[in-house]
Amino acid sequence: MRKFIVLITCFILLLFAISAHAATFASSVDYFMGSGLSSTSVRANPLNALGSYNAPAVDIQNAEVGGNNNFLSLGMGGTAVFSFGKTFTGPVTIYETTWNRPNGYSEYAQVWAATDDVLTSSGINLGSDAWVLLSPSIYNQDGDSLGGQTVFANGIYSYLKITDVTGSSGGTAGDGFDINAVSVSPTPIPGAVWILGVGLAGLIGVRRKVES
Numbered sequence: 001m002r003k004f005i006v007l008i009t010c011f012i013l014l015l016f017a018i019s020a021h022a023a024t025f026a027s028s029v030d031y032f033m034g035s036g037l038s039s040t041s042v043r044a045n046p047l048n049a050l051g052s053y054n055a056p057a058v059d060i061q062n063a064e065v066g067g068n069n070n071f072l073s074l075g076m077g078g079t080a081v082f083s084f085g086k087t088f089t090g091p092v093t094i095y096e097t098t099w100n101r102p103n104g105y106s107e108y109a110q111v112w113a114a115t116d117d118v119l120t121s122s123g124i125n126l127g128s129d130a131w132v133l134l135s136p137s138i139y140n141q142d143g144d145s146l147g148g149q150t151v152f153a154n155g156i157y158s159y160l161k162i163t164d165v166t167g168s169s170g171g172t173a174g175d176g177f178d179i180n181a182v183s184v185s186p187t188p189i190p191g192a193v194w195i196l197g198v199g200l201a202g203l204i205g206v207r208r209k210v211e212s
Contacts, residue, residue: 023091023093023183023184023185024084024085024086024088024183024184024185024186025050025051025052025053025084025181025182025183026049026050026051026082026083026084026160026181026182026183026184027050027083027084027085028050028082028083028085029046029047029049029050029072029080029081029082029083030046030080030081030123030124031044031046031072031078031079031080032078032079032080032081032126033074033075033078034074034075034076034077034078034079034164034176035075035076035077035078036075036076036173036174036175036176037073037075037076037078037175037176041073041175043071043072043073043175043178044072044073044075045072046072046080048070048071048072048179048180049071049072049080049082049179049180049181049182050181051181052181052183053095053146053147053148053180053181053183054070054071054180054181055070055146070097070180071096071097071178071179071180072178072179072180073175073176073177073178074109074162074163074164074175074176074177074178074179075164075175075176076164076166076167076173076174076175076176077163077164077165077167077176078163078164078176079126079161079162079163079164080161080162080179081124081126081159081160081161082159082160082161082162082182083158083159083160084158084160084184084186086186086187087156087157087158087186087187088153088156088157088158088160088184088185088186088187089153089154089155089156089157089185089187089188090152090153090184090185091150091151091152091153091184091185092111092113092134092150092151092152092153092160092182092183092184092185093148093149093150093182093183093184094109094111094138094148094149094150094151094162094179094182095143095146095147095148095179095180095181095182095183096138096140096143096147096148096149096177096178096179096180097147097178097179097180098140098141098143098147098178105140105172105174106139106140106141106166106169106170106171106172107139107140107164107166107171107172107174107176107177107178108137108138108139108140108164108165108166108169108171108177109137109138109162109163109164109165109166109176109177110133110135110136110137110138110162110163110165111133111134111135111138111151111160111161111162112128112131112132112133112134112160112161112162112163113131113132113134113153113155113157113159113160113161114130114131114132114157114158114159114161115156115157115158115159116158116159117130118130118131118158118159124159126161131161132153132155132157134151134152134153135151137165137169138151138177140177140178147180153184156187160182160184162177162179162182164176164177
C-alpha cells in the first residue's frame with residue numbers, strides 16, 4: 001500500500017512538471033489589418049488565430065471543403081501581436097493555412113518578440129526598436145503537413161509579433177499571410193525542473209524495489 005501511494009505521488013509530480021513545460025497557444029491578440037482585406041471578412045476575425053491548431057476542412061486532394069473561417073489573414077503589410085499569459089523562450093511555432101498547398105499563393109511574414117516594455121501609454125509599440133527579430137521571413141509553402149513552421153527565441157519574451165511582408169518579398173498580392181494558431185514554449189520554472197527530477201527519481205526507485 002505504501003509503495004502504491006509513493007508511486008501515485010511520483011506520477012502526479014511528474015505530470016505537474018511536464019504540464020509546466022507543455023507548449024502554450026496564444027490567448028490574446030491585437031490585430032492591425034493590412035490592405036487587400038475587408039474588415040467584414042471572416043478572415044479578419046482575430047479570434048480565428050487564438051487557441052490550438054484547427055485543422056482545415058479539406059478533401060483528400062487538399063481542396064477546400066466548407067468554410068474558411070479557421071484562420072486570420074493579416075492583409076498586405078498587416079500585423080498581429082500575440083500574448084500567452086506567461087513568458088516564453090525557445091521554440092515558437094506558427095501554423096499557417098493555405099488551401100491546396102502548393103497552389104501558387106506565395107505569402108511571407110516576419111516574426112518578432114518583445115518583453116513587457118513593448119507596451120506604452122498609447123498602446124502597442126510596433127516599431128522595430130522595441131522588438132527582437134526571430135525570423136526575417138517565413139514562407140507559407142514551407143509549412144509541414146499541418147502548416148506549422150518553427151523559429152527560435154533566444155531570450156525570455158512576453159509578446160510575439162507577426163507582420164506580413166508578402167509585397168516586399170515578391171509574393172502574390174492578396175490578403176496576406178494567414179495564421180491558424182501560434183504556440184510557444186513557456187519559460188521553464190525552476191521548481192518544476194526540480195519536481196520533474198524528484199518524480200523521475202521516485203519512479204525509478206519504486207521500480208527497483210519492486211524488481212528486487
